[in-house]
Amino acid sequence: MLTVDLNGKCAIVTGAASGFGRAAALALAACGVRVAAVDVHHEKLKETVDLLSHPERKHVYIGKNLRPTQAAGEVMAEAIACLGQLDILVNSAGVCHFTPAKDITPEQWDEVLEVDLRSLYFLSVAAAEAMDASRGGRIINLGSNAGRKGRAFSAHYAAAKAGVANVSESLALAYGKKNITANTVCPAVVLTEMWERNFKELNTITGKSSKELIEGWKLATPMQRLGTVEDVANLIVFLASDYAGFITAQEINVCGGFMLTC
Numbered sequence: 001m002l003t004v005d006l007n008g009k010c011a012i013v014t015g016a017a018s019g020f021g022r023a024a025a026l027a028l029a030a031c032g033v034r035v036a037a038v039d040v041h042h043e044k045l046k047e048t049v050d051l052l053s054h055p056e057r058k059h060v061y062i063g064k065n066l067r068p069t070q071a072a073g074e075v076m077a078e079a080i081a082c083l084g085q086l087d088i089l090v091n092s093a094g095v096c097h098f099t100p101a102k103d104i105t106p107e108q109w110d111e112v113l114e115v116d117l118r119s120l121y122f123l124s125v126a127a128a129e130a131m132d133a134s135r136g137g138r139i140i141n142l143g144s145n146a147g148r149k150g151r152a153f154s155a156h157y158a159a160a161k162a163g164v165a166n167v168s169e170s171l172a173l174a175y176g177k178k179n180i181t182a183n184t185v186c187p188a189v190v191l192t193e194m195w196e197r198n199f200k201e202l203n204t205i206t207g208k209s210s211k212e213l214i215e216g217w218k219l220a221t222p223m224q225r226l227g228t229v230e231d232v233a234n235l236i237v238f239l240a241s242d243y244a245g246f247i248t249a250q251e252i253n254v255c256g257g258f259m260l261t262c
Contacts, residue, residue: 002234004241007032011088011240012079012127014066014120017044019192020142021092023229024236026051029059031237033088036060036079040093058082066093066119067111076126088240089127091120091141091164096194098153098201109156116160121167124182128175136179138240141168142232143184145255145262153205161186165251172249181248183239188255188262189217190227222257 011028015021016037025035029052037052039045042063052059060082064075080086094116097108124139131137146154147161164184171182189195191214199210206213218224232254238244239252253259 001027001030001230002237004031004237004243006237006240009033009087009240010036010079010083010085011090012036012038012075012086012123013090013092014038014123015092015094015142016048017041018048019092019194020187020190020229020232021090022048022051023233024090024092027230027233027237028088028090028240029054029057031241032057033240034059034083036062036075036083038062038064038066038075038079038093040065066123067114069122071119072122072126075123076130080130085132085135086127086130086137087135088138089124089140090236090240091123091139093119094142094194096154096157096198098198098205099156100153100205101155104156112156113160113163116157117163117167120164124167124171128171128178128180131175131178131180133178136245137175137181138244139168139171139180139182140236140239141165141182141184143168143186143251145186145188145253145259147184148186148251148253148259149262153202168251169249176248181239181244183244183248184251185232185235185239186251186253186255187227187232188221188253188258190229190232192229217258220258220261221255222260225256227254227256
C-alpha cells in the first residue's frame with residue numbers, strides 16, 4: 001500500500017462500509033488522515049471505523065443515506081463539527097445493476113443516478129465550499145470504465161459514471177482558483193461485495209457462471225488479472241497528496257489495460 005505523509009489532513013469518505021470506500025478510508029488513515037466515514041450500511045460502517053481506530057486520531061462515523069436532498073449539507077455539517085476542517089473528499093458511494101436496456105425501470109434509473117451522480121455532485125460542491133483556499137483541497141470521485149464506453153447491460157450505470165467524469169472536470173474549472181483539484185478514478189472489474197448481487201444478475205442475463213465471467217475478464221486484461229481495492233486505494237492516496245497538486249480534471253484508469261479490449 002502506498003504511504004505518504006498526510007498528517008494533519010481531514011477527509012470525508014463515502015461508501016466507506018466496504019469495497020473501494022473502506023480501502024480508501026484505511027489507506028488514508030494509514031497516512032495520518034482523520035477520516036469521517038459515511039455509509040447507509042451502519043453495521044459494516046462501524047466495522048470500518050473500528051479498523052481505523054488510532055490512539056492519537058479520532059475518526060468519525062456518519063451513518064447516512066445520501067439520496068435525500070438535504071443529506072449533503074447534513075454530512076458536511078457533522079463532519080466539520082467533528083473534524084474541524086476538510087481537506088479531502090472521496091466519493092465512493094455507489095450502486096450498480098446489470099439489466100438489459102429494455103428492462104431498466106424508471107425506479108432503477110432514478111436510484112442509480114441519484115446515488116452515483118446527484119448525491120456526489122451536491123456533496124462535492126458542499127465540500128469545495130468548506131475547503132480553505134490557503135490549504136487547498138482534493139476531490140476524488142470514483143468513476144468506472146463503464147463511464148468511458150457504453151454498456152449493453154448497465155446503461156444507467158454507464159450514464160451516471162460518464163456524468164461523474166464531467167462533474168469532476170466542472171469542479172476543477174469552478175474551484176481551481178481555490179487550489180482545489182478534482183479527478184475521477186476509473187476501475188474496471190474489482191470483486192467488491194457489490195459483485196455478489198451483480199454476478200446473480202449477469203449469470204441470468206448471459207447464461208455464464210461467475211467463474212466463466214471472471215476468467216473471461218482476466219483473459220481480456222493485458223495484465224491477466226483483475227484489479228484489487230488496494231490498486232484503487234493507492235491512486236486515491238497519491239491524488240490526495242502534495243505530489244498530485246497540479247493534477248486536476250483527469251479521468252484515470254486503474255484497469256490493467258482492460259480498456260484496450262473491453
